[in-house]
Amino acid sequence: MRARLDALRANRALQWACIVIAVNQLGFGIVVPVTPIYARSFGVTETAVGFVVAIYGLGRLLFNVPAGNAADRYGRRPTILVGTIVTSAGSLLCGLAEGFTQLLFFRLIGGIGAAIVITGVQTVVADIATRENRSRMMATYQAFFTFAVGVGPSVGGVVALWAGYRAPFFAFAGLALAAGVLAIAQLPESRPVARASGPAGPLAPSGATRALLVNVGFLTLSAITFVQFFNRTGGIFAVVPLAGVERIGIDPATMGLALTAASVCNIAFVGVAGSLADRHGRKAAIVPGCVVGAASFWGFSFATDYPLFVLSAILWGLSGAFLAASAAYTADLAPAGAVGLTMGVYRTLADLGYVIGPITLGYLAETMGSAASLSSAAWLSLLTMVPFLLFAPETGGTHGRARRA
Numbered sequence: 519m520r521a522r523l524d525a526l527r528a529n530r531a532l533q534w535a536c537i538v539i540a541v542n543q544l545g546f547g548i549v550v551p552v553t554p555i556y557a558r559s560f561g562v563t564e565t566a567v568g569f570v571v572a573i574y575g576l577g578r579l580l581f582n583v584p585a586g587n588a589a590d591r592y593g594r595r596p597t598i599l600v601g602t603i604v605t606s607a608g609s610l611l612c613g614l615a616e617g618f619t620q621l622l623f624f625r626l627i628g629g630i631g632a633a634i635v636i637t638g639v640q641t642v643v644a645d646i647a648t649r650e651n652r653s654r655m656m657a658t659y660q661a662f663f664t665f666a667v668g669v670g671p672s673v674g675g676v677v678a679l680w681a682g683y684r685a686p687f688f689a690f691a692g693l694a695l696a697a698g699v700l701a702i703a704q705l706p707e708s709r710p711v712a713r714a715s716g717p718a719g720p721l722a723p724s725g726a727t728r729a730l731l732v733n734v735g736f737l738t739l740s741a742i743t744f745v746q747f748f749n750r751t752g753g754i755f756a757v758v759p760l761a762g763v764e765r766i767g768i769d770p771a772t773m774g775l776a777l778t779a780a781s782v783c784n785i786a787f788v789g790v791a792g793s794l795a796d797r798h799g800r801k802a803a804i805v806p807g808c809v810v811g812a813a814s815f816w817g818f819s820f821a822t823d824y825p826l827f828v829l830s831a832i833l834w835g836l837s838g839a840f841l842a843a844s845a846a847y848t849a850d851l852a853p854a855g856a857v858g859l860t861m862g863v864y865r866t867l868a869d870l871g872y873v874i875g876p877i878t879l880g881y882l883a884e885t886m887g888s889a890a891s892l893s894s895a896a897w898l899s900l901l902t903m904v905p906f907l908l909f910a911p912e913t914g915g916t917h918g919r920a921r922r923a
Contacts, residue, residue: 528646532659534700534704535643535646535659536658537704538700539635539639539659539697540662540663540666541666542693544666544669545691546666546670546690547667547671547777548670548673550755554755554756554760555683556621556683557570557618560617560618561618562618563884564884565877565880565881567756567760568878568881569880571876572873572875572876572877573626574629575629575751575869575871576626576873577608577625579629579633579866580633582633582865585601585634585637585638586637586858586859586860586862587858588634588858589641589858590641590855590856590858593709594639594641594642595705595707598634598642598698598702601632601633601636601638601698602631603695604627605628605631605691606690606694606695608624608625608630609624609687609690610691612625612628613685613686613687613688639701640659640865641858642708643656644852644861645709645710645857649850649913650796653793654792656843657791657839657842657846658792660842661788665781666781668778668781668782668784669778670774671774671778672777672778674774675775676771679771710855727859730864734910735910735911736848739804739906741905741906742804742808743841743844743867744867744868746868746871748871748874748875748878748879748898749811749875749895749899751871751875752874752876752877752878752895753815753818753892754777755876756879757880757883758818760888761821761883762776765822779835780831780832780835782835783833783836784835784836787835788839790839791803791842792843795846796846796914799914800846800847800912801910803841803842803843804847805906807837810836811837811896811899812900814830814896815830815834815892815893815895816893818830819889819893819896843914848861848864850914879894
């Protein structure tokens with residue numbers, strides 16, 4: 519009976535965590551297709567557009583670890599609430615920006631809020647999951663996250679066509695506040711009561727960080743996630759929209775439909791990918807995710823018509839479904855009492871890609887063309903897969919349980 523009640527509570531907490539992140543990321547998705555075009559309206563180059571995307575990642579990069587520490591120290595719910603308020607303020611100010619420099623600064627504020635929200639909610643999911651169901655729970659969370667980001671562009675494109683490129687940022691501000699209200703009203707506090715873990719007890723934050731940074735599995739997995747973020751923000755959020763507009767001639771609403779198709783594919787396969795990772799190990803999902811991700815960027819690099827563009831977006835969504843197991847692999851490695859910190863460090867290393875990707879791929883697109891830029895993204899996806907495949911230990915599935923026995 520106790521186990522059944524615990525499972526019901528965990529499922530309820532997962533439900534609300536998914537709703538909170540979906541509402542928040544719907545707002546983020548709304549601004550995805552218009553951010554590069556809005557930045558261009560200030561008369562800047564492709565590289566400068568990359569900076570607008572990248573600086574949002576810089577805010578996340580700087581505040582992931584503090585957000586994880588705050589979640590461990592003060593609780594998950596208050597941390598998430600603060601993050602939603604900061605996100606809302608940053609988005610509102612972006613919509614009111616009077617120049618490119620202001621837009622950059624306000625995007626930085628929005629990125630800080632994003633770090634706090636995403637780290638806090640992802641920590642909740644890591645708290646309530648067990649090793650046996652972690653990939654499925656993380657995959658469900660990631661499906662809501664990705665679906666909301668993918669549906670958002672369709673909404674944002676229509677809003678931009680009707681009300682201008684500033685309007686989607688105002689919509690994001692309202693949705694971020696709504697997510698905060700839901701979090702404080704419905705999301706249960708999942709922070710565990712501090713308890714000893716062996717003679718030395720839980721590791722201090724500095725010790726936990728050092729343990730992660732010398733762990734081969736954590737480092738090779740972080741390289742994959744770095745590239746995933748590098749490609750998503752540099753490719754999907756910066757180069758791909760401009761290539762779609764300037765090479766194929768599609769408008770923001772049509773662009774949004776393609777990205778929504780990617781999210782539908784993600785939803786369709788995320789359960790399969792999560793079950794695969796829980797049953798056969800996290801690597802069984804992560805490695806194919808890298809290969810499919812590479813295929814999607816090769817498709818984008820060659821796309822000269824809308825059907826191939828949509829197919830490439832669908833492959834990107836499929837890749838994301840399998841790579842959702844990355845968060846479960848990370849949570850498997852978390853030292854005792856440092857789940858929030860672990861997710862913060864993981865997201866910090868990943869968000870390096872968020873910062874570097876738009877600038878690098880934007881520069882390559884400006885100097886060598888969008889096809890060369892997107893082909894580079896495809897090769898990176900394959901190259902970072904190899905060390906993880908060869909050297910990372912398995913932590914889930916039958917192989918992982920056998921090693922721990």
